[in-house]
Amino acid sequence: MIAPRLEVPRLEVKGISKRFPGVLANDRVDFAVAPGEIHALLGENGAGKSTLVKIIYGILNPDEGTLSWDGAAVQVADPNAARALGIGMVFQHFSLFEAMTVLENVALGMDGAEDMDALARRVREVSQAYGLPLDPERDVYTLSVGERQRIEIVRCLLQNPKLLIMDEPTSVLTPQEVERLFETLRLLAGEGVSILYISHKLEEIKQLCDRATILRGGKVVATCDPKAETARSMAQLMIGAELKTVTRRSGGSAGAVRLEVEGLSLASEAVHGTDLKNISFAVRAGEVFGIAGVAGNGQNELLLALSGERLADHATALRLDGQGVGRRDAGQRRKLGLCSVPEERNGHGAVPGMSLAENAVLSAHHRLGLVSSLFIRAGAAARFAAAIVKNFDVRTPGTAASAGSLSGGNLQKFIVGREILQKPTVLVVSQPTWGVDAGAATTIHQALADLAAEGVAVVVVSQDLDELLAITDRLAVINVGVLSSAMVTREASVEEIGLLMGGVHGLAPEEVAAAAAAEAAKESAHVA
């Protein structure tokens, strides 16, 4: 902790709490940003960073607590009010119209009508003054991601903000673009603009920020000077050192390799997605294998590649009990014993408008014979759905209720239960206990442990490190589409995992640069 500054803070957050159903996203958060300070908000996914900035920017209203602006208490009712105060925000995902020019996009973001020529002049002035080269007449679709971000920044700067919030700004940028962005931010800070910089990338924060507030589980766990800390010590604060005391189940006796992934590379389908790069790991019968990592580092892509929703380049990139299944689709892999639970429940793991019985048919018809000569066996499907409801304590009026009518946690229990009760030989599950209460989480963890004990190979992809440390035998960390080598969970150090999650992994620097260059090449190809 460093001593509070004497000047009046630009923004002071006092005792902010925000509760969502089932989760306390912010728990009496206090922190302050001084004028001209670059202040980092650091934390894992789910630590409450997004909720906090949404409250500051007026998108959400806090349940408790107050905000002060230049020493005066304020209520920020909506983003308009935030902008009027002088708060600007650059979101992680941009809201730009691709078919319009830079200038038109800027004009759309302004609150009042404005003379287009004058606006174009101002855009040029601002972009020159802050090293954000931008041609107002260019069409947005011809611009790279870094250039698009500049539009958003310029749009904020035109309103002369006193506080600029940047939400994970570098997640889509090349290293060169990151360097340029940092120069701009330092320039702004030099003029007295406060910057609230949200990130989980430790090295960046050390490089850029004057102070860091670290959130964990919705609470402020520390405020520190990142330049005085090591990446290691901040990772420890971010993840929590007390994790080491978590008791783990006794490691099962691992049998033969059931799932083997070798040299799996796959370009992402999504614009902001992460390509998988040469991923290899193996999971044995009776083993629970964890994949840790901050969201958006290729977990979704990996899930799709494992489940068979996206096919690998060649059959042997994935082997199931020795058989190459890289070119088999999800239904065929399921027949061979590989079941999966995707991260997104509604619309991916389940069809919201269909009944639970129909949703049971969705993924279980192969293994449980719920279809005979084209006709769905409605009775058998309803019985199977009822069995899931009973075994996993799904709170629902009945199996005819639509999946969309269930709460997130209950639907989660249903989907996980549906895959477990199919008796797979390999189960890949993403965020198994997302949104469920502690009791149900224990049920699901127990079911996964029991599966492993029966000789099933279980892969758990989760952003919840506590969970992975508690239930896995071995784990690896995924970062920008690269999977680290696996480590035995019992022997893994939290610091090492934290560093890997923060992007400080064992890759040689030139490999990082090569990966980034490939990213940039792909991006320009996309633009072209």
Add this chain to the structure above:
Amino acid sequence: MSLKIEARREIPRNLLYSTPLLAVALTVVAGFFIFLAMGYDPLRALYHFFISPLLSLYGWSELMVKAAPLIIIGVGLAVGFRANVWNIGAEGQLTVGAIAGGVVALAFWGEESAVTLPLMCLAGIAGGMAYAAVPAFLKTRFGVNEILTSLMLTYVATLFLSTLVYGPLKDPLGFNFPQSRMFGDAALLPLILEGTRMHLGTLIALAIAVAGWVMMTFTIIGFQVRVLGQAPAAARFAGFSASRIVWFCLLLSGGLAGLAGLFEVAGPIGQLIPAISPGYGFTAIIVAFLGRLHPLGIILSGLLMALSYIGGETAQVEVGLPQAVTGVFQGLLLFFLLASDFLVRYRLRWRAPAARPQAAEVGP
């Protein structure tokens, strides 16, 4: 105050099924004022449009004759629409089906037998399927939008039919009229009601609707179609191949449109002529939506749209309304249906104007 459009969280079911009735009512009201503005007696015009065709057995039989192709095509299209496969080119598939089946009839001309009609039906289905296979291939292979390809191919098909009946298929004894020979008796659909034009195809249309309902409700294929339409990611998760479903939907709707075309030439028309359909393939799109994409609902909406054709003719004869009134009514109906559907899915709310961007100061 400003109007704000909000998506409804839950779509009220009773509203979903009552909007077709609302749309019909609004169409009648709008029609009333249109007739009034045109200087006709609106009540008399509406009577001849909606009521008088239903007062005779012959009127009902004609209704069935017109409804049959609409129901057959509508059922096929509805299956595709459920999967978000937008076959807009049923008119073209109908035309090619009619050509294929008609060519079989003409090939057997003078030596028809019991197998001629079944062969014609198969040829009609195959023709429609083959024509729908073009957009299916382009969509699954290159990602070309099937709305454009299927629609544009319609005009190709119509021109192809003209080429045939002005050329190689022209009746040698037909005084150079652009039409084929009349089909032989064994190449015509049997009539099922003496003294009317009601043919076997009308019963088959009803059977197809029931079969479509069974398929969509009870079979894994219907399930796959519904999952793909509602949640494409879930379909992929389940291992349902999107491109196979696209193929299935286009082949099914194309095949049914082809069969409907064959029923027209082997039924009421009895030969190949340049214009075999008064836009059944397009009207069937309205029929499918008006019937809520439900095969049994499509029977009702098919009858209603058939009434708009017959009512238009009756009003033309009795009141002297222009022929275009049929199209106007069909357009109005679709317009009101889509508009009221919008209100089923969204609601309008008056909202106070956003407060001037001014943070309320509380305290010193």
